Amino acid sequence: MATNKQIHLVSRPKGEASVDNFRLVEAPVPALREGQVLVRHHFLSLDPYMRGRMNDSKSYAAPQALDDVMIGGTVGEVVESRHEGFKPGDQVIGMGGWQQYSVVDPSHAGMLRKVDTSHVPLSAYLGAVGMPGVTAWYGLVKICEPKAGETVVVSAAAGAVGSVVGQLAKIAGCRAVGVAGGPAKCEHVVRDLGFDACIDYKAGQLERELATACAKGIDVYFDNVGGPTLDAVLPLTHVHARIVVCGMISQYSATEPYALKNLRWVLVNRIRMQGMIVFDWKARYGEAVAALGAYFAEGKLKYRVDVVEGLEHTPAALNKLFDGSNQGKLIVKVSDEPA
Amino acid sequence: MATNKQIHLVSRPKGEASVDNFRLVEAPVPALREGQVLVRHHFLSLDPYMRGRMNDSKSYAAPQALDDVMIGGTVGEVVESRHEGFKPGDQVIGMGGWQQYSVVDPSHAGMLRKVDTSHVPLSAYLGAVGMPGVTAWYGLVKICEPKAGETVVVSAAAGAVGSVVGQLAKIAGCRAVGVAGGPAKCEHVVRDLGFDACIDYKAGQLERELATACAKGIDVYFDNVGGPTLDAVLPLTHVHARIVVCGMISQYSATEPYALKNLRWVLVNRIRMQGMIVFDWKARYGEAVAALGAYFAEGKLKYRVDVVEGLEHTPAALNKLFDGSNQGKLIVKVSDEPA
Numbered sequence: 001m002a003t004n005k006q007i008h009l010v011s012r013p014k015g016e017a018s019v020d021n022f023r024l025v026e027a028p029v030p031a032l033r034e035g036q037v038l039v040r041h042h043f044l045s046l047d048p049y050m051r052g053r054m055n056d057s058k059s060y061a062a063p064q065a066l067d068d069v070m071i072g073g074t075v076g077e078v079v080e081s082r083h084e085g086f087k088p089g090d091q092v093i094g095m096g097g098w099q100q101y102s103v104v105d106p107s108h109a110g111m112l113r114k115v116d117t118s119h120v121p122l123s124a125y126l127g128a129v130g131m132p133g134v135t136a137w138y139g140l141v142k143i144c145e146p147k148a149g150e151t152v153v154v155s156a157a158a159g160a161v162g163s164v165v166g167q168l169a170k171i172a173g174c175r176a177v178g179v180a181g182g183p184a185k186c187e188h189v190v191r192d193l194g195f196d197a198c199i200d201y202k203a204g205q206l207e208r209e210l211a212t213a214c215a216k217g218i219d220v221y222f223d224n225v226g227g228p229t230l231d232a233v234l235p236l237t238h239v240h241a242r243i244v245v246c247g248m249i250s251q252y253s254a255t256e257p258y259a260l261k262n263l264r265w266v267l268v269n270r271i272r273m274q275g276m277i278v279f280d281w282k283a284r285y286g287e288a289v290a291a292l293g294a295y296f297a298e299g300k301l302k303y304r305v306d307v308v309e310g311l312e313h314t315p316a317a318l319n320k321l322f323d324g325s326n327q328g329k330l331i332v333k334v335s336d337e338p339a
Numbered sequence: 340m341a342t343n344k345q346i347h348l349v350s351r352p353k354g355e356a357s358v359d360n361f362r363l364v365e366a367p368v369p370a371l372r373e374g375q376v377l378v379r380h381h382f383l384s385l386d387p388y389m390r391g392r393m394n395d396s397k398s399y400a401a402p403q404a405l406d407d408v409m410i411g412g413t414v415g416e417v418v419e420s421r422h423e424g425f426k427p428g429d430q431v432i433g434m435g436g437w438q439q440y441s442v443v444d445p446s447h448a449g450m451l452r453k454v455d456t457s458h459v460p461l462s463a464y465l466g467a468v469g470m471p472g473v474t475a476w477y478g479l480v481k482i483c484e485p486k487a488g489e490t491v492v493v494s495a496a497a498g499a500v501g502s503v504v505g506q507l508a509k510i511a512g513c514r515a516v517g518v519a520g521g522p523a524k525c526e527h528v529v530r531d532l533g534f535d536a537c538i539d540y541k542a543g544q545l546e547r548e549l550a551t552a553c554a555k556g557i558d559v560y561f562d563n564v565g566g567p568t569l570d571a572v573l574p575l576t577h578v579h580a581r582i583v584v585c586g587m588i589s590q591y592s593a594t595e596p597y598a599l600k601n602l603r604w605v606l607v608n609r610i611r612m613q614g615m616i617v618f619d620w621k622a623r624y625g626e627a628v629a630a631l632g633a634y635f636a637e638g639k640l641k642y643r644v645d646v647v648e649g650l651e652h653t654p655a656a657l658n659k660l661f662d663g664s665n666q667g668k669l670i671v672k673v674s675d676e677p678a
């Protein structure tokens with residue numbers, strides 16, 4: 001019987017997660033029961049929400065259990081199936097977690113979806129055409145309803161979600177302004193992704209540069225970070241602006257919450273601010289993935305992946321999301337794709 | 340020619356407004372031009388938004404001009420008309436300002452609406468069946484869309500807007516929980532207005548008492564005050580809660596903005612938070628006033644007025660809105676209604 005390397009969460013981090021919060025465990029791959037599918041993972045996805053799940057506090061999802069496989073999105077290949085909807089060789093996306101193999105029961109709790117890799121590479125289904133892309137699509141297109149000529153600002157603009165938000169804003173005929181950390185990311189966002197401008201918040205002139213880049217005011221803000229960036233955006237909003245609160249990267253590892261000073265602009269400009277979690281919109285995944293896949297195939301949706309090699313490096317790699325050192329969608333290569 | 344007593348704003352307050360910021364001025368009542376109407380005011384309305392207008396900062400409306408009549412809603416009677424839509428004796432509501440008479444040009448910028456006083460007293464058109472009532476109706480019914488069985492919390496619950504919000508929540512089959520300052524207001528809100536509970540924030544146990552009164556979580560929060568009350572509500576929200584930000588009484592005279600700590604709940608519970616200014620919804624006034632007038636005539640909408648006698652006492656009376664000493668809708672009696 002094959003061995004399945006897994007990474008378990010064994011203690012809850014305070015502040016930043018450390019490799020000591022995790023343990024590499026070897027377990028046998030269990031035999032399949034009727035209705036189950038065995039998936040061999042090629043890539044697993046590292047995403048900011050994971051840090052929140054490690055806390056034992058009330059949030060939109062139950063905390064990650066201790067001494068169990070860390071949750072996470074995965075793409076891979078069916079290697080054995082006792083479910084009539086799947087056969088060996090199928091390329092699939094699921095929530096397989098931080099391990100080499102997962103056993104999924106697609107008819108019950110388990111999510112497993114076959115994907116078409118003829119025009120879109122498998123790894124993209126963890127990024128621009130996967131959960132982060134769906135997040136961007138739903139949050140921008142459906143919640144914020146941008147109109148041609150409006151100005152859309154997105155934070156974490158070089159990240160997996162933000163990079164798609166800006167490109168979708170351009171497709172909608174908007175001015176796209178990113179906020180990212182460091183000149184390299186900002187250059188990538190403008191040159192490679194086609195944003196109109198990108199502001200390096202680390203340069204210390206966020207408010208002034210935002211005001212310059214958004215001379216007609218901000219109509220839409222897609223917030224991935226919370227904290228001081230939101231405070232800088234609020235006074236620059238246009239009347240009836242829409243803000244989708246999609247993430248608070250700046251807050252996930254914070255021990256004291258940031259205190260927001262400019263909420264009065266919600267009243268002054270009659271802003272609609274809406275929290276959004278992509279997992280609420282599972283019913284729209286198909287529609288979103290179809291739209292994103294089509295943009296990708298047409299060359300209108302570019303993306304970059306930052307690939308970490310080897311499951312055992314996953315815990316150390318996670319913090320790249322929070323210290324800003326990842327360059328594009330952060331994924332871990334768990335095994336080679338078959339030739 | 341008749342004399343028109345007026346109150347002008349002559350300097351901009353820092354913090355609380357003082358009587359020294361105003362001056363009583365006597366001006367002649369001008370002769371009417373074609374298309375104009377002369378209105379004699381019986382009551383004028385004192386409302387929290389007025390304090391914000393006295394500031395010289397960007398807000399949803401232009402600042403109140405210095406050395407000019409303070410703006411404000413008024414009800415009164417047409418005494419002379421050169422407009423075909425109005426005749427002497429018509430009971431009207433308008434934005435006549437802090438003065439005894441106003442000259443209105445209803446076909447152009449001036450707002451003037453005839454009201455039916457057969458079932459609703461004239462003064463109610465400044466309160467439960469007027470702008471505050473419309474604010475409550477639009478913010479609660481149209482923005483928050485409360486469903487039967489949900490829990491609705493409203494701050495400044497004994498105020499002109501809040502008192503209507505809670506009664507509309509009860510009409511919609513919701514649990515209505517108020518927040519107000521002091522035991523007398525709380526008793527009024529529960530006993531006279533029919534709320535299920537009312538919490539005295541001055542008693543210092545706001546978070547604990549809110550949690551007890553809203554055991555199933557808060558589905559809708561109608562925010563008139565901002566500040567610490569909003570911070571107390573956010574962690575108690577139910578998933579997909581709606582918050583309408585309708586006022587920030589606690590902030591209007593503040594020299595430093597309150598720093599909000601619990602914004603993360605907007606993400607956690609996917610809250611929709613929306614700023615609202617009733618002046619955006621002029622097109623819906625008629626619909627709202629008809630609904631409110633019908634509830635009033637059926638005895639389902641109770642209200643209380645706090646009447647200050649005499650135009651000259653208007654400046655001193657304004658601060659009753661901010662120190663919480665008014666008992667119900669604050670209005671100033673400018674002249675007697677005709678017998």
